[in-house]
Amino acid sequence: MTGRFVGRSAVVTGSAGGIGLAIAERLASEGAHIVVTDVNGAGLETVAANLKDKGAAAVTTFVTDLSTEEGAKALLAHTLAAHGKVDILVNNAGGGVILPFLEHTPDTLRKTIDRNLWTTLWCCRVFLPAMIERKFGRIVNISADSVHTGTYSHAGYNAAKGGVNGLTTGLAFEFGKQGITVNAVSPGGVMTPDLRKLIDGDAATAAKVKLNVDPRVVMETIPTRRFAEMHEVAALAAFLASDDAAAINGQVYSINGGQWML
Structure with a gap:
């Protein structure tokens, strides 16, 4: 197999579906040895089978639950046992409870912070020493452009993702001299399966997600008139x-069709 990641080991968190799965597929297609991890065990087995069918190395x-230090440590141990090293860490695990702020409870706020900030923080803290030892590492955190744009019902979620942005720049400054780069991808709207269902008018998905805004209306505000694809x-x-x-380090890159611009 040829590609940019031949001989590299990559961990993609939250990769049983959605954006995490798309990232795992892309890295595997370019030769990376992949660890896919999620709380959804059944989904992971399907993902692994599909990647192997497509010729993944x-x-x-x-x-595991990566919102705990123990979960992140267990993931590192698995990765080192399976592949001997870790070159790339993609912190994609997330999934906030999207609610109007005053409808949140202590439990829903805690889940939102746990899933989106603590998963990233613990994985970075646990995986960095192994990268420092080899003087090489690539950490890519998945943020969200709603941190900049606001967006209905996203205040709690944005608190977590804003923390991810701050963690990204802080770690980049601290560990860049040791051969490690830390950057973030910050999507706006992404055409996930759930978003497609919302656009198609699926009532069950609308009740679950509670966006309080029609995504078709949002698309009309985007210069490209579409959401990004996974x-x-x-x-x-x-x-x-x-x-x-x-040479890129400490940057937060929006991918949003121009919905929000610097």
């Missing part, structure tokens, strides 16, 4: 994980 799965987000994450991006 090596794929292993690991089910494979486009994956392409940006793969670039930041590659040697082509070795």
Whole structure:
């Protein structure tokens, strides 16, 4: 197999579906040895089988809760046992409870912070020593452009993702001299399966997600008049994980069709 990641070991969190799956597929297609991890064990087995069917060099799965230090440590141990090293860490695990702020409870706020900030924080803290030892590492965090744009019902979620942005720049400054880069991909709207269902008018999905805004109306405000596709987000994450991006560090890259601009 040829590709930018031949001989590299990559961990993609939250990769049983959605953006995480798209990133795992992209890295595997370019030769990476992949660890896919999620709390959804059944989904991971399907993902691993599909990646192997597509010719992935090596794929292993690991089910764990990364919002705890113990879960992140167990993932690192699995990765080192399976592949001997870790070159690339993509912190995609997330999934906030999207609610109007005053409808949140202590439990829903805690879940939102746990899933989106603590998963990233613990994985970075646990995986960094192994990268420092080898003087090489690529960390790509998945943020969200709603941190900049606001967006209905996203205040709690944005608190977590804003923390991810701050963690990204802080770690980049601290560990860049040790051969490690830390960057973030910050999507706006992404055409996930759930978003497609919302656009198609699926009532069950609308009741579950509670966006309080019609995504078709949102699309009309985007200069490109569309949401990003998952494979486009994956392409940006793969670039930041590659040697082509070795001089890029501490950056938060929006991918949003121009919905929000610097």
